[in-house]
Structure formats: structure tokens, C-alpha cells
Amino acid sequence: MPSKLKKVLILCSGGDAPGMNATIRAAVRTAIHHDIEIYGCLLGYHGLIEGNIFQLTNQAVGNIIQRGGTILKTARSMPFLQPEVQTKCQQFLLQQGFDGIVVLGGNGSFQGARALDHNQGLQIVGIPCTIDNDIVGTEYCIGFDTACNTAIKAIDNIRDTAFSHDRNFIIEVMGKNSGFLAMEVGLSVGAELILTPERPYTIDEICTHKTNKTRDKSTSIIVSAECDNPGHSFQLAENIYKQCNEEYKVCVLGHIQRGGSPSATDRVTGTLMGSAAITSLINGDSNIMVAVQNNNITTMRLPSASEKTRFVDYEKMQITNSIVSKT
Secondary structure (H helix, E strand, O other): OOOOOOEEEEEEOOOOOOOHHHHHHHHHHHHHHOOOEEEEEOOHHHHHHHOOEEEOOOHHHOOOOOOOOOOOOOOOOOHHHOHHHHHHHHHHHHHOOOOEEEEEEOHHHHHHHHHOOOOOOOEEEEEEEOOOOOOOOOOOOEOHHHHHHHHHHHHHHHHHHHHHHOOEEEEEEOOOOOOHHHHHHHHHHOOOEEEEOOEOOOHHHHHHHHHOOOOOOOOEEEEEEOOOOOOHHHHHHHHHHHHHOOOEEEEEOHHHHHOOOOOHHHHHHHHHHHHHHHHHHHOOOOOEEEEEEOOEEEEEEOOOOOOOOOOOOHHHHHHHHHHHOOO
8 A cells, every 4th residue: 555655865875886876866856756855864874863864856966867976975884783873863763754764775774774664664765786786686786887887997998008018917896795896897808817705716726727828828817806805916916926926916996996977777777776766665665675687677675684695606607708718
């Protein structure tokens, strides 16, 4: 049965992702179209603790679809993990007359949203936004395509230098627990090896791979996920040199992957997801996540705390890579 939705809060939590602004824009304009008041919260749950909210209008979200980052800003809030702080925020939202909350972020952000409900009548909808593309229940997360394109462009540029100097490079991309970014980027640039959290190569395996070349190559590109240890590729390069006597330069792409103007894919997906989130609230849905399944926008239950990571099908993709980047 459709709810009598009157007032909605939207916030971003965790890391930013290109396409968040397109999502916010669509949610705001869909809410206003249905005569629903919609408010933004600055700096995620940290801002909610401070009561830092303001009403959003059609004008407020004009000319933002092409901008990276998020106009609402975002943060990770350790104080919000405390139950008494969550209760205080919940009471604030109820006192302010909010019926629904839309949260842009990842699994941790969604668990924070769950904590604001506790059967108090607040409807919760999550929208998956992370360049890691690793949220269970959806095949796509906002920001992933743009991050891939950013990394690919950087590696294409690096390859020019690699060719000019006959150099080898390890390119480190983001990816804390899953290797979607490393795998897609590695396949796109023809990397010799792709190292992911799901399948970390040993130095012995890397050296064996290099000694089993089927043709001479003057350059080599290895794409490695950061694996919850940013900068680990410098040690990896040192270990390869010690064992294989082959030098690798290292380039850590870092936070450049999270910025930039969103791609068409992230603008369109963000727009569809933002609008779908408000429609779901109007329909009375709660504790759900807008998701992509079989290339269609749909809704799924919010992932539980035990379902933190979706993992890449490493073996299938790496077998393909080993053939097309034949060394």
C-alpha cells in the first residue's frame, strides 16, 4: 500500500563517487514532482549528528549533473557508530517530521541507515555508490565506469612512456576487498598480469610467469589492486627486482580515480536510481536498495552486515586475459 510520504532526507556517506550529483538531482526533482519536501544533510552521518540539514529545491540541483563529487559532501563518522548517538539522530529525524531517508554510499552506509529505523516508521532506501563496484545484490554501483575510464586513460599515457624507455610498470588502482576495478582496467589496457584481493600472486608465481614468455616484450604493465594496503606495490616492485632481476616503476593512481566528471553510464544510472529511490518510498517500501539486475533498475533488500563484499569471478576473467595479452 502506498505510503503518505511527506518529508524525505537525502545524504551521502563514505567515499564519494562520480555520479552522486546526478543521483541527488533526480531524487530531488522526483520528490518535488510528487509534492514531497526533500532535505539534504551535509557531510553524511557526521552532519546528521550536528543537525546540519537544509531544504533542497529544483534550483539547488541545477547544473550539477556533470559535476564529480557530491554537493552534499560526505564523510565517515566514527561517533555515529555509538548506539546512543544513533538514538539521538533517530529522535531528531522523528521530531523534524521525516518519513523517509535516502542514503548514497556502500554497505557500511546502509547499516547506518538501518540503525535509524528500529521500527519507528522511518522508511529507508539505499543507493549503491562506490567505485569498487562490490556491493552484494547489485551488478553495478554508481561511479565504477567513470573510475575505470580515469584509470584507463592514465595507464594509456603511462604506456607511452613505458614504450619510449623500454620500462616496466606496476599500476596500483583502488580496490580494498574486491578486484572489479583492477580486473576491468587490466583487461581494458592489455595488462600482462592483474593482481586482485581475490587472487594475490606470490613473487614466485610472478617470476615464473615472466620467465615463461612466448615472445619478447620491451615493456610490461601489471595492474594491481591496493588490497587494503595502499602503496604496497612499491614493496612488490622491490621483491620482483630481488628475485627476477627485472625493474618495475610504480604508479599509484590513488584518489584521482574517485574524481572527475561522471561518464554517460554514471549520469544515466544515477538519474534512474535517484528517481527509483523516491518512487520506492512513495510505494511504501523500506529497508531496500535500488539495484541493477540483468541491466534493469530494480530493488533488492538492503545487504546485511555479513554481506559486505561482492567478489569478481577471477578465474574466468584472468584466463581470458592470459590469452589475449599473450606474453
